[in-house]
Amino acid sequence: MIKIENIHKSFGDKTILEGITGEFYKGKPNLIIGASGTGKSVLLKCIVGLIPPDQGHVYYDDLEFTGAHRDTKTEIRRQIGMLFQGGALFDSKTVEENVRFPLDVLTKMPLSEKVDRVNFCLERVGLAGQNDKMPSELSGGMKKRVGIARAIVNSSKYLFCDEPNSGLDPQTSILIDDLIMDITEEYNTTTIVVTHDMNSVLGIGEHILFLYQGHKLWQGSKDEITESGVKEFDDFVFANKVMQRLKRN
Template sequence: MIRIENIHKSFDGKPVLRGISGTFEKGEPNLIIGSSGTGKSVLLKCIVGLIEPDEGHVYFDDKEFTNSNRDTKTEIRRQIGMLFQGGALFDSKTVEQNVMFPLDVLTKMPKAEKLDRVNFCLERVGLAGQNHKMPSEISGGMKKRVGIARAIVNNSSYLFCDEPNSGLDPQTSILIDELILEITEEYNITTIVVTHDMNSVLGIGDKIMFLYKGEKLWEGNKNEIMTSGIKEFDDFVFANKVMRKLREI
């Protein structure tokens, strides 16, 4: 579980996050949604410690992270897996080397043990036998799956996904969503997904936080979307043609 309390962040005097609080539960995907520029990615970076919030606190399973000492932060960061928007693979490394990278940096595991773990994770994301391919030789969807394998290779307790379906076709996006859901449930990890893809929201939105101009305006699940009663949220949701048709049914 991850808990955030009263997170504020400004840049050059302009508020980007205005007192965001919430809880992200284990074993189910937690989605942060909203239009571009609403603070979704900034909030994610505050949670993982890439950006220091001006005010507020972040707790990982009741361990205070924001103002903790270096050792505590390092311990928590070892348990974090990240799936970046573009995949963020190393172009000069093979699939195997990309997935193994966190083990090289964070552990003293023997090489044979690392390879066993890499092969297990590649098989789990449907990429068994793709070890020696370069990123330039695989599709966008495969790159995202490599990114997921790398994110979980260190037995992560927390998985963060920043726009995991960006640049993917609808069919591949569904496969990535299903994989994120399966891994979250199977390993009982705390997963936070930043997205503006309504297909993802309807598919895996067990818990959803909606940001608008740096504030949390709505929180609920995919079954409660149609009855939010909040204009700004409705405008965001029903900007999608498919969603408008569903509303009319």
């Protein structure tokens, strides 16, 4: 579990996050949703430690992360897997080298064991035998799957996905959503997904936190969306043309 308490963040005179509190659970996808510019990615970066909050605390299980000693932060970061919005693959490295990168940096595992682990993860994301391909030879969906393989190669306890379906066609988006769901349940990870894709919300939104102008206005599951009672949330859903289909059904 990851818990955040009273997270505030400003850049200059601009307030981005104001008093965000919430919990993210093991074994299920936890979604942070909202329109562009609402602070989703900033909140994710505060949780991961890429930027420090101005106020508040982040807890990984029972460990306070925000003010922790460097060694404690390093140990927690070893257990984090990250899927970046654009895939963030190294263009000069092969698929195998990209997936192996966290093992090269964070472990002293023998090369043969690293390769075995890479092969296992590539097979898990449906890319067995693609080891020697370069990123330029991959489709957008394949790049995202390589990114997922890299995120789980170090047996991560915590998985973060920043707009995993950005730029993908609907069919590939469903494949990525299903893969994130399966891996989360199989490895009992604490998974946090930042998205504005309502199809993803309806597909894997077991626990949802809605941000609006830097405030948390609603949280719940995909089954509770139609009864939120929050105007800003309903407006967001209507804008994505999903609520109409839900109500027709």
